[in-house]
Amino acid sequence: MHPYRTHTCGALRADHVGEQVRLSGWVHRKRDHGQLLFLDLRDDEGLTQAVIDVSSPIFSEVERIRVESVVCVTGQCVRRDPETVNKKLPTGEIEVRVEQFDVLSAANQVPLQVNSDEDAGEEVRLRHRYLDLRRERMHANLQLRSDVIFSLRQRMVEQGFREHQTPILTASSPEGARDYLVPSRLHPGKFYALPQAPQMFKQLLMVAGFDKYFQIAPCFRDEASRADRSPGEFYQLDFEMSFVTQDDVFNAIEPVLAGVFQEFGGGRAVDAPPFRRIPYDEAMLKYGSDKPDLRNPIEIADVSEAFRGSGFGIFAKAVDKGSVVRAVPAPGAGSRPRSFFDKFNNWAQKQGKAGLGYIIFAEDGTAKGPIAKNLEDTRLQQITDAAGLKAGDGVFFVCDKPSEAATFAGTVRTEVANELELIAPDCYRFCWVVDFPMYELDEETGELAFSHNPFSMPQGGMEALETQDPLTIKASQYDIVCNGIELSSGAIRNHLPEVMYKAFGIVGYAPEEVDRRFSGLINALKYGAPPHGGCAPGIDRMIMLLADEPNIREVIPFPMTQRAEDLMMGAPADVPEDRLKELHLKLSLPKKKAQPTQSGGQGGEQPGAAASGQDTTATSG
Numbered sequence: 001m002h003p004y005r006t007h008t009c010g011a012l013r014a015d016h017v018g019e020q021v022r023l024s025g026w027v028h029r030k031r032d033h034g035q036l037l038f039l040d041l042r043d044d045e046g047l048t049q050a051v052i053d054v055s056s057p058i059f060s061e062v063e064r065i066r067v068e069s070v071v072c073v074t075g076q077c078v079r080r081d082p083e084t085v086n087k088k089l090p091t092g093e094i095e096v097r098v099e100q101f102d103v104l105s106a107a108n109q110v111p112l113q114v115n116s117d118e119d120a121g122e123e124v125r126l127r128h129r130y131l132d133l134r135r136e137r138m139h140a141n142l143q144l145r146s147d148v149i150f151s152l153r154q155r156m157v158e159q160g161f162r163e164h165q166t167p168i169l170t171a172s173s174p175e176g177a178r179d180y181l182v183p184s185r186l187h188p189g190k191f192y193a194l195p196q197a198p199q200m201f202k203q204l205l206m207v208a209g210f211d212k213y214f215q216i217a218p219c220f221r222d223e224a225s226r227a228d229r230s231p232g233e234f235y236q237l238d239f240e241m242s243f244v245t246q247d248d249v250f251n252a253i254e255p256v257l258a259g260v261f262q263e264f265g266g267g268r269a270v271d272a273p274p275f276r277r278i279p280y281d282e283a284m285l286k287y288g289s290d291k292p293d294l295r296n297p298i299e300i301a302d303v304s305e306a307f308r309g310s311g312f313g314i315f316a317k318a319v320d321k322g323s324v325v326r327a328v329p330a331p332g333a334g335s336r337p338r339s340f341f342d343k344f345n346n347w348a349q350k351q352g353k354a355g356l357g358y359i360i361f362a363e364d365g366t367a368k369g370p371i372a373k374n375l376e377d378t379r380l381q382q383i384t385d386a387a388g389l390k391a392g393d394g395v396f397f398v399c400d401k402p403s404e405a406a407t408f409a410g411t412v413r414t415e416v417a418n419e420l421e422l423i424a425p426d427c428y429r430f431c432w433v434v435d436f437p438m439y440e441l442d443e444e445t446g447e448l449a450f451s452h453n454p455f456s457m458p459q460g461g462m463e464a465l466e467t468q469d470p471l472t473i474k475a476s477q478y479d480i481v482c483n484g485i486e487l488s489s490g491a492i493r494n495h496l497p498e499v500m501y502k503a504f505g506i507v508g509y510a511p512e513e514v515d516r517r518f519s520g521l522i523n524a525l526k527y528g529a530p531p532h533g534g535c536a537p538g539i540d541r542m543i544m545l546l547a548d549e550p551n552i553r554e555v556i557p558f559p560m561t562q563r564a565e566d567l568m569m570g571a572p573a574d575v576p577e578d579r580l581k582e583l584h585l586k587l588s589l590p591k592k593k594a595q596p597t598q599s600g601g602q603g604g605e606q607p608g609a610a611a612s613g614q615d616t617t618a619t620s621g
Contacts, residue, residue, distance in 0.1 A: 001020075005022050010090060011046070012094050013093065020074070027065055030065075032063070035053065047091065049091070056099075067114070070105040072102040075096045080092070140547075148539070159212070163213075166201035168218070173200075177222065197219045198215060198219075203240065215239075228544065232560045234539075235540060241532060242531070246434070249478075250274065250432065250478075267426075268427055275480075287299070291486040294430075296414065300410070306325070306380075325398070327386065331420065332393065338360075360372075361391055398412060436474065437452075437471065439451055448507050451475070452489065456493065459474040487538050500525070
């Protein structure tokens with residue numbers, strides 16, 4: 001007999017009754033019934049009940065063992081009494097009578113309950129992540145993660161993609177998020193950077209003549225945490241293709257995503273390819289977001305003209321000065337009491353807005369509310385036609401400058417749908433957002449800047465760059481969105497050096513600056529580059545959706561805290577002085593923040609390095 005086990009804790013069934021078996025695992029739970037002691041034994045595959053009688057000479061040894069100790073149990077597999085069968089467990093028809101009991105590793109008192117979903121708090125969970133991952137939900141999430149990644153690999157290979165690894169130590173990128181830097185010992189004063197994404201390298205693979213590349217790629221960004229973003233590192237299904245159009249990229253990845261969500265979505269409905277395509281401008285108008293949640297049926301409408309020159313002076317004057325009015329329908333809310341609409345007005349004020357105007361359309365078709373009293377019937381009809389309203393509906397209005405109105409109307413849309421319970425359950429709704437603007441005006445400087453990805457091919461190529469107003473140029477860029485979560489950005493790349501120089505020149509980069517900052521890519525493009533494009537869906541976000549988790553931390557094995565700290569391993573950590581000297585570094589630590597007084601000092605982090613989660617800065621010495 002094997003020294004540790006003949007079966008896993010999820011393997012035994014009624015067919016094994018009468019066999020002498022050996023199981024090893026963790027003591028999940030103990031139940032003392034006086035004359036009998038029951039142990040639930042757990043391993044990676046499942047749970048099996050073991051039982052020992054008080055008359056056994058090893059009863060006291062079994063009784064003393066703490067939960068989460070690792071033990072080995074040997075005994076006979078027996079059938080449970082009919083009234084004790086546990087139909088919720090695959091092993092629920094049998095149990096093991098303990099004849100031999102060996103403690104492989106005794107556990108101390110655990111700081112969190114492994115056999116329950118009680119939340120022990122972020123600090124305890126992450127400091128003892130190895131215990132947290134033993135819990136059933138977390139264990140299942142990590143198993144799901146492994147299975148999804150395996151499935152993604154298979155599906156990409158079946159489409160003719162080959163997996164290639166790109167460097168982890170590379171050059172710092174002047175664009176995008178903040179890099180993690182690694183000092184060079186052999187080159188004093190110089191730094192490597194951990195890649196924010198394999199962007200440059202996967203394009204260089206296309207230049208090198210590889211037709212279809214993919215990688216389960218680690219990416220590193222020194223940015224703030226949020227529910228769908230983990231600080232530090234994340235993983236993406238990175239892929240690139242040569243001699244392709246946007247349609248080819250979509251046709252390659254859509255069946256992969258749809259297949260994975262069908263395979264692991266637990267029976268929830270999944271949009272079938274081809275996924276809906278929504279131009280960026282339409283997305284911002286109808287949904288108030290470039291990552292629309294299509295489970296929400298509400299569509300926003302522009303009703304600015306209905307208020308231009310109207311008797312509702314607040315909106316009329318604002319429209320004359322360049323503001324717009326967005327209508328957010330509230331289907332079926334016309335029968336709600338006045339307090340329903342007042343609650344939304346108060347909510348808007350808490351969001352820092354002046355309020356939230358509304359009209360109530362009663363079942364008899366009459367329009368009620370302060371705004372309705374100041375509009376003629378023809379204007380009311382304009383609003384109902386534009387917003388698709390009917391008797392018994394309500395509608396809210398957002399009046400502001402175009403970008404602010406779009407964003408807040410999107411927030412209202414979500415809030416209204418949640419309040420009215422309109423979000424479709426048990427489904428995954430995909431869409432592509434396409435035709436992003438190539439350029440935008442920087443809010444602080446008022447100067448032109450790239451809107452999204454500077455290495456995308458402008459629609460219309462060189463001709464568009466030379467003849468169009470830059471703010472009207474669209475990029476060959478696209479985002480894939482599922483249930484309001486952006487899974488990935490992608491693009492057809494700018495593979496022509498002369499077009500790249502021109503695109504960067506519009507935002508003030510001289511050719512020499514492009515050569516200096518992007519030498520690896522721009523030089524490669526000068527030796528013949530195929531038209532190419534790709535995408536990189538985020539694996540962590542996919543699994544978060546599939547596991548129905550609200551926070552990405554729940555599907556990552558060893559995430560950092562919101563302050564980018566690894567409490568378990570003690571990172572980031574101080575470095576000994578001799579190691580700093582070896583790396584030619586001297587520390588320039590920020591001054592300690594003064595403690596607030598009792599009379600009203602405010603908390604929060606200092607601006608600069610401390611505000612970004614960095615406790616020190618380093619200079620070359």
